[in-house]
Amino acid sequence: MITMKQIAERTGVSVSTVSLVLNGRDKGRVKSEIARKVRNTAKTLGYRPNPMARSLRTSKTGMLGFISQEVATTPYAGAIIQGAQDAAAERGYVLLTVSTDGGVREAEQIQALKRYGVDGFLFAKMYDQDVDLPQALRSCPAVVVNAVERADRCPSIAPDEFLIGYDATRHLIESGCRRVAYLGTTQDLPAQEDRMRGYQAALKEAGLPAGQSLIRLVGFNQDAMDQANDLMDDQHPDGVFCFNDSRSIYLYQAAAARHLSIGRDLNLVGVDNHQVIAETMAPPLSTIELPHYEMGFWAVRRLLAQINPRRVALPLPETRAVLPPLDQAGGVRIHCALIRKGSTRLDAASAPASTSR
Amino acid sequence: MITMKQIAERTGVSVSTVSLVLNGRDKGRVKSEIARKVRNTAKTLGYRPNPMARSLRTSKTGMLGFISQEVATTPYAGAIIQGAQDAAAERGYVLLTVSTDGGVREAEQIQALKRYGVDGFLFAKMYDQDVDLPQALRSCPAVVVNAVERADRCPSIAPDEFLIGYDATRHLIESGCRRVAYLGTTQDLPAQEDRMRGYQAALKEAGLPAGQSLIRLVGFNQDAMDQANDLMDDQHPDGVFCFNDSRSIYLYQAAAARHLSIGRDLNLVGVDNHQVIAETMAPPLSTIELPHYEMGFWAVRRLLAQINPRRVALPLPETRAVLPPLDQAGGVRIHCALIRKGSTRLDAASAPASTSR
DNA sequence: TTGAAAGCGCTAACAT
DNA sequence: ATGTTAGCGCTTTCAA
Numbered sequence: 001m002i003t004m005k006q007i008a009e010r011t012g013v014s015v016s017t018v019s020l021v022l023n024g025r026d027k028g029r030v031k032s033e034i035a036r037k038v039r040n041t042a043k044t045l046g047y048r049p050n051p052m053a054r055s056l057r058t059s060k061t062g063m064l065g066f067i068s069q070e071v072a073t074t075p076y077a078g079a080i081i082q083g084a085q086d087a088a089a090e091r092g093y094v095l096l097t098v099s100t101d102g103g104v105r106e107a108e109q110i111q112a113l114k115r116y117g118v119d120g121f122l123f124a125k126m127y128d129q130d131v132d133l134p135q136a137l138r139s140c141p142a143v144v145v146n147a148v149e150r151a152d153r154c155p156s157i158a159p160d161e162f163l164i165g166y167d168a169t170r171h172l173i174e175s176g177c178r179r180v181a182y183l184g185t186t187q188d189l190p191a192q193e194d195r196m197r198g199y200q201a202a203l204k205e206a207g208l209p210a211g212q213s214l215i216r217l218v219g220f221n222q223d224a225m226d227q228a229n230d231l232m233d234d235q236h237p238d239g240v241f242c243f244n245d246s247r248s249i250y251l252y253q254a255a256a257a258r259h260l261s262i263g264r265d266l267n268l269v270g271v272d273n274h275q276v277i278a279e280t281m282a283p284p285l286s287t288i289e290l291p292h293y294e295m296g297f298w299a300v301r302r303l304l305a306q307i308n309p310r311r312v313a314l315p316l317p318e319t320r321a322v323l324p325p326l327d328q329a330g331g332v333r334i335h336c337a338l339i340r341k342g343s344t345r346l347d348a349a350s351a352p353a354s355t356s357r
Numbered sequence: 358m359i360t361m362k363q364i365a366e367r368t369g370v371s372v373s374t375v376s377l378v379l380n381g382r383d384k385g386r387v388k389s390e391i392a393r394k395v396r397n398t399a400k401t402l403g404y405r406p407n408p409m410a411r412s413l414r415t416s417k418t419g420m421l422g423f424i425s426q427e428v429a430t431t432p433y434a435g436a437i438i439q440g441a442q443d444a445a446a447e448r449g450y451v452l453l454t455v456s457t458d459g460g461v462r463e464a465e466q467i468q469a470l471k472r473y474g475v476d477g478f479l480f481a482k483m484y485d486q487d488v489d490l491p492q493a494l495r496s497c498p499a500v501v502v503n504a505v506e507r508a509d510r511c512p513s514i515a516p517d518e519f520l521i522g523y524d525a526t527r528h529l530i531e532s533g534c535r536r537v538a539y540l541g542t543t544q545d546l547p548a549q550e551d552r553m554r555g556y557q558a559a560l561k562e563a564g565l566p567a568g569q570s571l572i573r574l575v576g577f578n579q580d581a582m583d584q585a586n587d588l589m590d591d592q593h594p595d596g597v598f599c600f601n602d603s604r605s606i607y608l609y610q611a612a613a614a615r616h617l618s619i620g621r622d623l624n625l626v627g628v629d630n631h632q633v634i635a636e637t638m639a640p641p642l643s644t645i646e647l648p649h650y651e652m653g654f655w656a657v658r659r660l661l662a663q664i665n666p667r668r669v670a671l672p673l674p675e676t677r678a679v680l681p682p683l684d685q686a687g688g689v690r691i692h693c694a695l696i697r698k699g700s701t702r703l704d705a706a707s708a709p710a711s712t713s714r
Numbered sequence: 715t716t717g718a719a720a721g722c723g724c725t726a727a728c729a730t
Numbered sequence: 731a732t733g734t735t736a737g738c739g740c741t742t743t744c745a746a
Binding site: 001003004019050055056 | 739740741742
């Protein structure tokens with residue numbers, strides 16, 4: 001590892017000059033001739049600053065703490081981390097990741113991250129829920145990922161659950177479905193409520209029937225199977241929006257038993273909770289993929305904007321893809337829109353106002 | 358953050374004394390009276406060393422670089438990271454994670470990790486394969502995770518694929534199956550070959566039929582469905598070991614079409630590649646869970662042993678659980694054994710000699 | 715416009 | 731047995 005000292009010696013100047021130049025603070029303070037020389041030798045020697053040494057003076061490490069819960073038990077951690085990483089790398093930041101069970105260990109881990117001098121925190125959950133930012137994080141730059149901070153103590157990046165339900169239902173309607181059912185979950189999740197409201201809003205807007213009997217909240221196994229069968233016999237839906245695609249498996253079975261062909265007699269859209277279903281069931285099932293990668297990505301951008309306000313905001317990417325019509329959509333993964341909260345900057349370019357929380 | 362200097366002032370000694378005491382190097386160099394005092398004030402003040410400052414002198418940061426590929430696309434990253442994290446936390450280490458696509462960016466990311474002074478590297482893959490340790494890592498302490506280093510340039514921790522096939526097949530045999538088939542994959546993976554050999558070894562050992570026609574390598578969708586149907590009609594297996602559980606879905610359908618009940622007429626064991634199948638199909642399907650958490654965990658322990666040989670080795674956990682018989686095994690997740698390579702210490706207590714690579 | 719010097723928190727060689 | 735000093739790589743006054 002080559003140091004400023006070496007550059008200074010090689011160029012015949014002092015370390016402070018090198019520091020000035022290499023930090024871009026040389027305008028009008030260092031002769032441009034010298035500055036050029038310094039930059040040159042730095043380049044040829046392949047100089048890279050030592051972030052540790054730097055942090056000793058600046059108390060900025062270029063590291064972000066990524067705290068996640070339930071990491072080991074869900075398949076989404078990778079995508080969130082990847083997104084976070086990409087946004088971090090863009091700005092030369094790096095991720096210090098810890099995962100906790102939310103207990104005592106959490107406080108310990110946060111302390112550890114603080115000792116290492118991280119410049120800010122990502123607090124990620126593995127499914128959308130309402131959370132309280134841990135006490136130890138309240139006074140630090142932080143962003144909540146894939147969840148919503150209850151008291152708005154910091155910005156949150158979460159999926160737009162309402163829009164998911166709305167989009168999925170519009171998708172079915174535009175594909176010609178007229179009796180659209182909703183297969184939801186009995187679990188008490190914000191996502192359940194909001195997706196259902198999106199579903200209802202889309203039906204209402206289209207002037208289609210939206211009776212309670214088109215809505216079934218189910219668990220797993222026999223219960224789910226029974227309800228899927230009942231839904232088919234009772235309502236004869238021609239489209240079903242499934243809370244997630246592991247629910248859709250029951251509809252496959254129910255449909256098969258009635259000699260109905262999925263993709264022709266019955267269309268399905270499910271929020272992807274496991275790739276394998278789409279992989280094996282494709283093409284008739286359309287899946288909506290939760291924007292895990294994007295949440296990680298935007299959370300970091302949001303956090304960096306908070307840490308380093310002077311820097312120019314990076315452009316916003318497209319946040320909402322148009323759903324392709326069903327007949328060519330088989331198994332296609334669809335990115336849905338994001339909610340962004342707590343940031344005037346980001347809100348400006350944000351997804352259409354939608355919802356609830 | 359409270360510093361050594363403050364402790365020194367408070368106790369009325371010099372910083373070096375504090376350093377000696379707090380690093381446990383005070384035996385015979387510092388009067389125990391003073392040492393006690395120092396330790397006391399450190400404790401009451403809640404002193405925690407600043408790893409950055411320390412690293413400036415020692416070039417040991419207490420950080421490990423975790424490099425992973427294909428992180429975003431598989432559901433296993435979380436578990437591996439979690440395991441790595443737990444083993445790291447145990448020793449006060451922390452993980453600096455980056456993910457790469459294996460291209461130019463990889464070298465860059467590795468450089469970044471080096472600048473941050475990580476003490477060693479984990480190089481993780483998301484499915485078992487043969488890899489070459491990146492050039493930039495060859496001269497550093499490193500451990501390959503969920504893959505095997507081709508030239509044995511560093512230790513590797515990977516699933517024991519042979520044992521997986523062997524265990525799964527034994528499981529079926531012990532549950533009473535006599536015609537055990539194998540539903541493998543057409544993909545060219547080390548795991549495919551090795552699991553199949555394990556399967557064959559178990560059949561041979563038990564003196565059961567092991568003809569080639571009991572073995573079907575399949576892809577997805579129609580091909581898989583056709584082969585599953587053909588297997589059923591042609592061979593009438595009473596047990597099937599599936600390369601992974603997303604394959605087993607075809608057997609469910611084939612069995613249903615023949616009014617055979619899975620769990621009674623036909624037993625299945627599949628290597629878990631997605632929890633949802635087990636969740637929705639349970640109980641008749643037994644899944645074997647790949648030891649992702651354990652691999653992460655052991656990789657870090659292995660790496661730390663390499664970095665810090667003087668420390669006492671931590672005890673080895675049980676690496677291989679006994680499979681419960683099928684009638685009470687519905688949906689149970691079974692941890693399989695691990696291969697550990699490149700470490701005499703760990704090899705001593707390793708899983709039964711098994712295999713191949 | 716440049717350099718010398720101090721100091722971030724810590725460790726380690728060298729004096730007492 | 732303890733303190734003094736130097737220095738890790740860098741930033742930042744402060745002088746020149």
